[in-house]
Amino acid sequence: MSNSSSLTHFLLLAVTDRRELQLLHFWLFLAISLAALLANGLILSAVAWDHHLHTPRYFFLLNLSLTDLGCICTTVPKAMHNSLWDTTTISYMGCVFFLGAEYFLLTIMCYDRYVAICKPLHYGTLLGSRACAHMAAAAWATGFLNALLHTANTFSLPLCQGNALGQFFCEIPTILKLSCSQSYVRELGLIGVSDCLGFGCFVFIAFSYVQIFRAVLRIPSQQGRHKAFSTCLPHLTVVSLFVSTATFAYLKPPTMSSPSLDLALSVLYSVVPPALNPLIYSLRNQELKDAIRKMMTG
Template structure:
């Protein structure tokens, strides 16, 4: 039995986008702007969904969960990167890396499951409108949301433990802007085939399977939409479905290209830019596409503003 000389790793160093010094400033500015938009959009959606009784429906319950998840997901991966650029430091402790990896995996995995459940909710609402209140009652919705969070949390725990218990043999430079599991796995100096197999199984369960459920749900939804007699109604429904599917394809497509590509393919530089799509862009687009462009949400925002005495005072003074 051979022994491996290993030193205890106390911290990691991020390479981030240091190879592209001119691009790094642009990436920082864009990421900061998109992060602020993400926070604003998701906080507005959560607040409106809670405060306005007209939005106490299964769809907005799931959207509130998605918004809360996106805030944590983006914050866990992005805020350390932004802080590192500002402070000119690129290090993170081992425990900090563990927490960051776990939260990123947990939030990402939960979103995979939650998006598929949201597609099922729309399928029931459009294809079985009369039975919808019975099928998607409060208890079922709570169970679906809880199941999504538990699934994401447990799979993330299994993946995080399986990777960070492996010996790193003194390697502590991560070629990424966050403690991304595939980037950390590159530092391991022993055979990782079992861990890679475990990650492959989990990735298949969380990526292609939910995406297939989403595609099947939208296939039924679209077939139902084609029966709508009103051309305006069909156009509106198609527009909504296309917007939803765009976000789904963007999120799942980038994740699939990273986690299900052959292990022989080394594309760490590309992976960093791909990660920005599902860490920053998708959480920013979710509240915009799923809800903030809806008339229901716009009306709810207006109702809440009218109730606000400061807004009423502003209106009266502007007349």
Template sequence: MYFFLMNLSILDLGCVSVTIPKSMVNSLMNIRSISYSGCVAQVFLFVFFASADYAILTIMAYDRYVAICQPLYYETVMNWRACVKMAASIWISVILYSAVHAGNTFVISFCGGNMVDQFFCEIPQLLKLACSGSDLGELGFLIFSLFLCLSCFVFIIVSYVHIFTTVVRMPSEQGRHKAFSTCLPHLIVISFLFFTSAFEYLKPISNPPSVLNLLEAILYSVLPPLMNPIIYSMRNKELKGALSKLIGWRLFIKN
């Protein structure tokens, strides 16, 4: 679990680093611009980190399923070599996926101006600038991507159905509490990430810009990476103890 949490923390850090710093610089310098190459890099990196994040969360659901439903096989199934292979396959496949996604987006002919109605280069907003009929390939790829996300989400839900069925049968109340405290936060983050991103990408591209678009983008691009460290770290007794000592020490120095 901690091996995958390490991968998740790297991806979360990368995800927010792709969008937030540039947005902050634009805000502080009172400009609203990004270069073409910067926009290409932002699309590629955001798709990479967001997709890998979702894939790691899916693997973590399987890890929890094996740990709770088949504990005697856990050391065999989720051994160190298997974990490294799964993580490596995710990173490699997502690099290829992101390259195809970004390539499909920027082979489109743009004739709708150069104003992107978002705080970063978001694919649905870029498709609004496409010439008529030139974005069909990327639309098809978006539908394929949503199908992949839905498949992962269904896999996660099925895993958690088995997990919760097993947990309910546990005779130990402490065991049930431990299992639920491990799995429920994980399920909440995944559901939040899936529904907000699906809603954003399934909307008609012709929708006019609004404050709701900005809010939706923040909900799926910023909030899940912010929630993951809180949910997973605040359940660790050692980390909570270190944090409380740090806060206490700072208050002591301030006083």
């Protein structure tokens, strides 16, 4: 196709052409988004309301809930709108990349667990209120800057392969496939920098958990080991789900690529974690469950 850089919108993937399945897709995404909004909203309210939860661990959880809300609100509503009204368009300004901040916050939350288990006597010093605020601000700023650079650079590329993304939300790799082959070298450089940063976070998380497991195994009592490990299990579950699905989606062999598989993987790493995070963190957390119960009963 001829150069199409003058276009003002992308075409998202139509999940199905059958009206019944489109409505089913709408109601499914509506249920997921409402559950995510309710659950994350309860966590935000409980952490802000109960002074017993004014600790570094729950401060970072509050920030993660805010990020989860942002992830849901930037992907799901447009997909619901398109399914309900049988459309596929999204404006350039409607494409927002938001997932970076969540990964950086998960890295900081890993550091919180590392200090709590491996250096408990220094917990108050290393994770004071000012240090926590600085780390959270750094995670948000890094995620915002990363998204801003990718957004500005990606949408400045001329499109030579039309404007059909073949995905239910805007993804950098799918946009690059539409750009002219001579024009995306700069964006590939930014992706390389982001990948190095993400890999550095992954190495830090892996190294921290090696130290955590070693410290837990040195605890003499079985009850103490179980209690220490249970505080890390929700975070480890969330990180594993997010990293495994995102890594497979971006690094899978081209021969395995198909519209249905790409759609399923995108939902797994962009929609499912924000919706499940509140459940994972509250399921085994008695303090959080008690705070929510007290808040709801007045």
